[in-house]
Amino acid sequence: MPPPFSSFPSTPIAQLLGSNGPIHAVTYSSPPSPYILTGSSDRLIRLYNPTPSPPITHHSNTITTTHPPSQTSPIPPGRLITTFPPLHSHPILSLAISPSNATFLSSGGDRTLFLWDVATSLSTRRFHGHAGRVNAVAFAGGGGDALALSGGLDGTVRIWDLRSASTKAVQVLTEARDAVTSVVAPSGGWEVVAGSVDGRVRGYDVRMGRCVVDVVGASVTSLCLDGEGGGETVLVGGLDSKVRMMDRRDGRCLRVYEGEGWRNEGVRVQSCFGGAGRWVVAGDEFPVDEEGGEGRVWAWDVMTGRVVARLGVPWGPGRRMGVGADGREKGRRNVVSCVAWKDGGRGDQFCVGGRRGWSRFLGGDRREARQDD
């Protein structure tokens, strides 16, 4: 029995301010997911506690907001805990947190991966080798953090050893014929799933030594494994304005999620499963209207494929005009490019980030229940 329509979380809980550029990566820490990590175009990684601070201790904690919350915005800002040093020389494109929450990986346009130690806010390892920007990183291997996976613009998936001190890649998977946009690994499994711009999802089974190539057709921009089903289904976001849920066992397309007005043709827009596999959530490349600058988040019901919710993401504080490539001033599009769903913990909550440079953290009706607790 699918949950009713209204159960999709639509109440904004907090705004995570502080970034000076578009946010390309948003990720929750491992369950129960109390923290949010954002990677921004301003080369900084920020660690937030999305729960808004109580008003009494508001000014005593370490909020560094470039845009102080205006009076009109009733959404309180989340607490910025740490800003990690800008070791990346280019925008950060992907983040991954290890299951133990002790370390996380970041990658960016500088063709480098960094392994960070959360406790000391320092980078412990650095991995070179990609010939282009690194679009996606993930943890894999035994224990969940033995290996680092990275997929880059150079069309390779590189697997790095985190257990030893070697900085050479354990293996380079060069089957992709175009840029690799997303890399995921089912937890506890022995597989590496990589989506590429050449329109294929490749699943590398290490145990069998087999690479299963599933042709999707459109360029794959995001992959999301079904956590509850043990990674049996994968959500494939393509540049043909469709999100497909595909069965990884036989490669069938179980459901196509598309919507009137939902378009994804140019940029990487993340989509993910949400609510323990009840919904599919995706950002939107095109805002609802250019003037208002309200981006959108779409949600579909997994089983029926119907649009469950269309949530507006307002532009937030700050001006909307930017200087375009032609030197003329023009309005920025509020692209909601990254989505992360809170796995574990109480409440249905998710976090979106995008062009505007701040991420928004949304919770649903369960939030109130949690507050009552």
Next chain:
Amino acid sequence: MSYKRSREIFEAELTAQQSPFVFFGTPLPPLDPEVRDDGSYVPVWKQEVRDERGRKRFHGAFTGGFSAGYFNTVGSKEGWTPSTFVSSRSNRRKDDAKATQLRPEDFMDEEDLVEAEEARKIQTTAAFAGLGSTEDDVARTNSVMGLFRPEGDTMGARLLRKMGWRDGQGIGPKVRRKARLDMESNASGKPDTFLFAPENVPMVGFVRKTDQKGLGFSGESRLGPARLSTKTSIAANSDEEEDDDDIAGGLGRPKFSLAVGRKKGKDKGQGGIGTGILNDNGSDDEDPYEIGPRISYNRTIGGDKKKKKTTTAINPNLKAKPIFMPKKSTLGKVGLGVRKCHDGRLPLEGFVFGREDDPLTSAVSLQVKHPPPKIPPEWKSSKTPKSQGESKDYVSTADAAKASTLDPRARAALLGEKQLPGKSVFDFMSAEARQRLVAVTGKADLPAAKGEIPAGYARTEEERQHELLSRVPKLDKETSVAALSRGTGGGAPYADNDEKRSRYRAYLEHQAGFRPALPPKPAKMSNEDWLREFQEFFNCARIFKPMTGFMASRFTTASSTSKLGSGSTAGDGDATLLAQPPSKPKDPAEEAAKLGMYGPLTRSVVDFYPTRLLCKRFNVKPPAHVQPDDGAASGSAAKKASASQFGASMQDYFATEFGSGAEASDAGGMETAASGETGAPKPAPEQMVDSTTNEALEGARAGEEVFKAIFGDSDDEDD
């Protein structure tokens, strides 16, 4: 008897004597009467040692230490100048005003000062200084321009010198005359004559009147130039030539007021009232007030009297310093005006230069020497131009077209054509076509498309519908039936879209003949989209072909398995597929993905070789074909087994689809056949090398027929 001198006496003795403590003899006078040198107590702040230039020698801690700098060079020219310490706390920047008052001279040593003094000498560019302005060019060309030449070594002077001319001589043939020797001139009655170079012709100079004095007045001692200006002959002024400093323009050197300025200043002091012994200058160098050693001072800026005196006598032409004149300016100035005689002079007053014509031009113009032959009056050229009148009338087609005032309509009227309807192409264009045009041309302001249909071409609704239906692709019956039967299973296409699937089924039923009419067009779908969808259904059904045909195609040739993977499933019984061979072989997986038929069609399996370390990190047992762990070797070496794998998966797919029966067993048999067929290209991993046995050596020997077939029968040859 000792007594204590009073303070006054002690001080007096101190200034008078070197040492006040001398008791025997006469004490020496002090070296410097200003300085006390009695060793008496002087407070520290008064103790100052200064060098000969009055600069402080020793410095306190705040000004650089007792012996500041390298060997006490502070304050000298090698060292730095100390500044007194100013507490920035109490009086900040107190000495700033003082510091800004430092002059450059403060940082100069003696040599620098001398150099600076020399640099201050003003030098005019002598005679040319007055020529900067252009306000009286006309007057100058008349009076002044002819009077001087550019000084220094001009090219002409150099040439003349090479020809034997010497400076100071005139130009021209040598003149026979007697030598002018003053001492002998009166003594001998008839002296010998010699050939002399002609005398230098003096330039007639006109002094421009610049002062306010009366005409002819030039002061007491300035009568010479005024006199000279009217002088025309200087044949007898040999005495004046020697001291031609007084004669302005004596040898063609014009005297400008600026050039004589120095002289004038000196002369003023000389002449006039009350000329005493101090004013009298028998010699310029005498200083009437001079006492002591002769130290020469330059008391006037730029005065250098001696040099002038010596240089003038020897070579009057070079008396002034050669000054560089840019060629352009001199040429411009010289060429400005008047022609001059060959000796550089202007023609005499009242005379005009004669004109001698250029021989060539005169010959041409006057035709004196070689006149062209006269043409006889009755002569006629044999080459008369043809039809002069026609060429005059000739107008090119383009010109005629340009000149024509007719428009197409008028031309049509002239030709008797029927008038076209006054409509543009856009009137007959559909909106889609116009959109395409807009997209191609990029012009949004095209006229609106009206989509009219010409009178003769209008069709009824049924005709249009019929035409539309005729464009629906035709599928042969068995293919559509097979595709329909496939659709009943779970693997039908468009599983994710129920409406589309129903349309697909309807299309197949119509093509198979089960349904008389095509399903009605959905309301929101345009004709084009509808047809496109039918085309898609057609392709889809073709891929979901009947099993027999598909399998038949697999067994035509041995290489068909690999071809299958690449999409050109060329079979004998497959005319429909061969009818339109794709220009570029498309990936069937891509095609299938485009049609939404995800599943076995879009899936292919490739071997990849994980490294041993990768397997270890994943906590899995390495597969048999694990890659040797030599660093980050890429998996690109993975041999693709996609063809066979794809084929196998396809067979699996069809086997499951068609369920049981003979076909299933048939497919199974075929599968074995196919796997046996594709066993050879399969990658080596399964063939693990057993080091204990060597199959090549120890295996059973092949039959003799095989060898015979290969190598031929040697016995036959022997026979």
